Amino acid sequence: MFPTKWQTAIMTTLRERGRCTISELAQHLNVSDETVRRHTRALVEEGRLVRAHGAVALPLAQAEPPFSRRLSERTEIERRIGRAVAGQIQDGQTVMLDGGSTTTFVAEALLERRGLTVVTNALEIARTLLGRREHRVYLAGGAFRADIGAAVGPEALALIEQFRADVAILSIGAIDATDGLMDFDLDEARVARAMIDA
Template sequence: MYPTKWQTAIMATLRERGRCTITDLASELDVSDETIRRHVRALVEEGRLLRVHGAVALPLGQTEPPFSLRLKERTEAKRLIGRQAAAQVQDGQTVMIDGGSTTTFVAEALLERKELSVVTNSLEIARILLGRQGHRVFLAGGEFRADIGAAVGTEALSFIEQFRADLAILSIGAVSAEDGLMDFDLAEARIAQAMIGACRRTIVVADAAKLGATARVRVCGFDEIDAIVSDAQIPPPMRPCIKSAALQWMVAGTWPAAGPAETAMTDAAD
């Protein structure tokens, strides 16, 4: 079931503040305590919130910093990853890019390419590329969320599903040997799944902090994507999964950024 607008607002507030009392949430969102209690009750029953010491909070492993903060974290690693991912794109291609701090650095690197058609749900990615280098930008509508800087929901999904693209470049919340590619938010995961289904090839960008981590929502298995670009080598527990999926693992910054015909990658069998 899709969340109500108040449930979405409650979740966004908790991502920013960690935990809140009912009174705090009611004051922040300018609604009655009873309205907050009703929506919180449903979120608790679904397992999306926990009651803790007179307040409510997101479960452990289900939170990540707001988008504006994530843009300032591990910036050099994300810039290198962005350059390596962008090197796999050819002029004139149609590319889907989901919202995320690392994919924002991919967008910056795509200013080295020309005449791309870019489908995205991210306001920041659209802003970077719009009107530059002959790029055309197709921006998904729907519910724009400040905590992720992107649109999600049925309207965004319907928009994305109208397109067919050469390549998807996706951010991710966690990369787990047991569960594959994961994210913290169901709505974001659905956007990623729609883009995977609409593209001939999929690259996931993930800095070292995401490797071996876990998140709440499974996006897909390793065999559903084509490559991962990271600033780190494959963690040993993940090597059998990567080898079995015949997945390219590109280590950004280890070699000069390779073009599409000469992808720099590690050997998963090593």
């Protein structure tokens, strides 16, 4: 079943804020408590939300911290990963970077390279590399989501599909022995798949 616009808004709000009461969601979305109840009820029945002490929240398996918080956590480890990954990139290559805290630190480390063609859906990555060290930056458009700091949707996929890259650098949520690379969000997974294919 496709989510309604209110269900999408509720899910986005919960990704940004964490657990919320019905009243908090209603106030944030500027709708009635009953509208929120109706839409969260369906999400709970589908297993996309859980009830938690008078509020609703994402199930733990779906709960990824907001992008802004992930950028400020474990920064030294993220910088070391970024430098290690950037060390594998050669000047002049075409590189795809999806949105994520780790790939943002990779972009920072790529300032040591020159003349890259960078394709990304992440605003922070584009901002870091734009106009520096002869890099050419292509920013995929589409529905921009604050919770992930990146654009997703068919418009983003269409731009990515126009390129063939030497390397795709992805920020993933997990690795499963059977299913391979996994992510918290279907839209982000689609962008990653398009980058892998390109």
